[in-house]
Amino acid sequence: MNRFEHARAAIRSYTLALTVCAGAIVPLAAAAPLAAAAAKPPTTQQILDASKPSDWRSLDPDNTLYLQLAAGRVVIELAPAYAPLHAANIKTMVRERYFDGLAILRVQDNFVTQWGDPDADKPDKARPLGKASKTLAPEFERAIAKDLAFTPLPDGDVYAPEVGFSDGMPAARDSKSGKTWLAHCYGMVGAGRDVGEESGSGAELYVVIGQAPRQLDRNIAVVGRVVQGMDLLADLPRGSAALGFYDKPEQRLPIKSVRMAADVPAGDRASLEILRTDTSTFAHLVEARRNRRDDWYKVPAGKIDLCNVPIPVRTPPAGKQS
Amino acid sequence: MNRFEHARAAIRSYTLALTVCAGAIVPLAAAAPLAAAAAKPPTTQQILDASKPSDWRSLDPDNTLYLQLAAGRVVIELAPAYAPLHAANIKTMVRERYFDGLAILRVQDNFVTQWGDPDADKPDKARPLGKASKTLAPEFERAIAKDLAFTPLPDGDVYAPEVGFSDGMPAARDSKSGKTWLAHCYGMVGAGRDVGEESGSGAELYVVIGQAPRQLDRNIAVVGRVVQGMDLLADLPRGSAALGFYDKPEQRLPIKSVRMAADVPAGDRASLEILRTDTSTFAHLVEARRNRRDDWYKVPAGKIDLCNVPIPVRTPPAGKQS
Numbered sequence: 001m002n003r004f005e006h007a008r009a010a011i012r013s014y015t016l017a018l019t020v021c022a023g024a025i026v027p028l029a030a031a032a033p034l035a036a037a038a039a040k041p042p043t044t045q046q047i048l049d050a051s052k053p054s055d056w057r058s059l060d061p062d063n064t065l066y067l068q069l070a071a072g073r074v075v076i077e078l079a080p081a082y083a084p085l086h087a088a089n090i091k092t093m094v095r096e097r098y099f100d101g102l103a104i105l106r107v108q109d110n111f112v113t114q115w116g117d118p119d120a121d122k123p124d125k126a127r128p129l130g131k132a133s134k135t136l137a138p139e140f141e142r143a144i145a146k147d148l149a150f151t152p153l154p155d156g157d158v159y160a161p162e163v164g165f166s167d168g169m170p171a172a173r174d175s176k177s178g179k180t181w182l183a184h185c186y187g188m189v190g191a192g193r194d195v196g197e198e199s200g201s202g203a204e205l206y207v208v209i210g211q212a213p214r215q216l217d218r219n220i221a222v223v224g225r226v227v228q229g230m231d232l233l234a235d236l237p238r239g240s241a242a243l244g245f246y247d248k249p250e251q252r253l254p255i256k257s258v259r260m261a262a263d264v265p266a267g268d269r270a271s272l273e274i275l276r277t278d279t280s281t282f283a284h285l286v287e288a289r290r291n292r293r294d295d296w297y298k299v300p301a302g303k304i305d306l307c308n309v310p311i312p313v314r315t316p317p318a319g320k321q322s
Numbered sequence: 323m324n325r326f327e328h329a330r331a332a333i334r335s336y337t338l339a340l341t342v343c344a345g346a347i348v349p350l351a352a353a354a355p356l357a358a359a360a361a362k363p364p365t366t367q368q369i370l371d372a373s374k375p376s377d378w379r380s381l382d383p384d385n386t387l388y389l390q391l392a393a394g395r396v397v398i399e400l401a402p403a404y405a406p407l408h409a410a411n412i413k414t415m416v417r418e419r420y421f422d423g424l425a426i427l428r429v430q431d432n433f434v435t436q437w438g439d440p441d442a443d444k445p446d447k448a449r450p451l452g453k454a455s456k457t458l459a460p461e462f463e464r465a466i467a468k469d470l471a472f473t474p475l476p477d478g479d480v481y482a483p484e485v486g487f488s489d490g491m492p493a494a495r496d497s498k499s500g501k502t503w504l505a506h507c508y509g510m511v512g513a514g515r516d517v518g519e520e521s522g523s524g525a526e527l528y529v530v531i532g533q534a535p536r537q538l539d540r541n542i543a544v545v546g547r548v549v550q551g552m553d554l555l556a557d558l559p560r561g562s563a564a565l566g567f568y569d570k571p572e573q574r575l576p577i578k579s580v581r582m583a584a585d586v587p588a589g590d591r592a593s594l595e596i597l598r599t600d601t602s603t604f605a606h607l608v609e610a611r612r613n614r615r616d617d618w619y620k621v622p623a624g625k626i627d628l629c630n631v632p633i634p635v636r637t638p639p640a641g642k643q644s
Contacts, residue, residue, distance in 0.1 A: 231560040
């Protein structure tokens with residue numbers, strides 16, 4: 001099996017939804033045999049293959065959104081531990097079918113894809129928010145707490161005193177201020193706001209599609225993470241107006257629906273599991289990514305950036321359906 | 323003028339090709355007035371507006387590639403100071419029209435878009451390289467030298483002892499080893515290789531389309547940077563085979579042609595200037611990005627990552643055509 005076929009098999013086995021798990025830059029012609037596994041430190045795939053069922057957790061259907069586009073379904077896990085008001089407000093809107101028929105309004109290259117009501121600024125045409133709040137208190141950071149998961153990443157960070165993972169989400173914290181917050185890595189979802197701190201509601205959401213814009217951290221509410229279908233939000237035509245907004249209404253991509261997984265018949269739900277970030281399996285995975293030891297890499301990096309760590313997502317093996 | 327219109331005007335004035343210059347996450351409804359410029363530190367746009375003509379340099383036509391796709395032209399600046407053999411080999415191939423009619427083979431979400439000969443692995447069908455070399459010595463790093471530009475960025479870095487900018491390219495260096503190298507930031511272009519260090523030629527090239535895969539630094543030859551048209555390489559459908567390769571030949575995106583700017587009639591050349599990264603204007607720009615002081619940002623980051631620094635590209639103002 002050559003490197004290419006090996007990788008293909010790996011992808012068959014696991015749904016690595018956020019392919020931060022990017023491999024080497026091999027030309028199509030690459031055909032070097034894999035070294036015998038025993039002689040080498042384990043690869044990412046071998047570590048995942050050796051994981052225990054308890055290393056994985058299922059998505060909570062009451063905390064999971066399905067954003068349906070013509071091209072497919074995007075699965076978003078909310079982060080109520082960090083943005084409880086926003087998460088609850090978004091769920092209210094979803095259950096009112098607020099988002100159905102709205103659109104992707106903005107795709108700014110190397111920054112964000114953003115969706116919401118194109119008429120939000122027109123009082124006579126804006127879609128009403130129903131029982132949802134029009135504005136919410138800022139949830140840009142929260143207090144560090146013992147019952148809030150945090151697995152530190154010891155590699156350092158340009159932006160924050162400390163970074164790590166909190167229940168499958170990249171996070172940062174500052175022991176001086178006693179605060180913690182979610183980090184704007186690729187695939188993280190936030191709630192757009194106006195200039196006022198309390199001007200966000202979750203009615204307009206964005207997802208990071210480029211280099212982590214960490215300058216947004218602590219300035220806006222991060223509400224969750226795309227765990228599957230990220231490519232559907234990243235491969236869209238960039239908007240040509242300012243900030244990547246689409247110039248013409250017909251360029252906007254319609255949102256067919258947004259549903260809570262809990263409101264979808266069980267048979268139509270995405271059966272996905274997230275690797276727990278407080279496990280030794282995850283720690284081994286981080287180490288394997290920090291120091292690539294396969295034949296292709298000549299110089300292991302020795303360090304890894306918070307936003308370069310893959311947080312694996314899989315379809316549970318046969319026999320264990322969540 | 324509201325924030326939205328201001329940004330639109332800014333984009334009218336300047337071709338910020340790599341929109342790392344991403345603004346705030348404003349909903350479409352945002353309409354807060356800009357504070358009087360005098361009372362605030364200058365914005366990115368004000369800094370660029372105040373730049374001197376000597377702060378900018380023109381692209382060298384003999385060092386600039388035009389990658390022509392059906393959707394438009396991608397402009398790539400080569401980096402012969404870091405990869406002289408690869409740059410020369412690529413120029414040889416371009417002048418032999420090696421790339422014309424080849425294709426984009428691979429788009430891996432949050433990683434790279436890669437192009438070359440789909441039949442490179444078939445000796446009987448592979449397109450011959452002509453006078454170009456099939457393999458080159460590795461140019462993964464080079465010696466630090468006095469005549470090699472390097473403007474340090476003092477913000478720190480997870481991966482390298484020191485980072486900064488070298489003639490408009492993000493770079494890193496290590497005074498202990500005496501080596502320096504270009505960094506895999508968004509928009510940087512590299513030469514794919516097989517497992518052998520000397521297996522690259524520049525016949526298969528990739529560009530970074532996601533979170534900076536800095537683990538590739540010093541493992542592969544970085545040969546240049548996309549200075550315009552990055553969106554044309556980033557908004558492509560992701561490939562569904564392993565490593566983002568397209569499953570079916572018909573999914574590949576044809577390359578119409580690749581030309582050296584010098585070989586294109588002067589009137590058909592892209593008239594672009596790059597902000598010099600060794601100027602005080604660039605230093606002011608970095609500071610403005612490190613500490614956003616506009617009304618939207620509540621907490622300035624205080625730091626900036628190498629790969630979050632925009633390297634502005636503009637169409638020269640009327641009256642000064644390069």
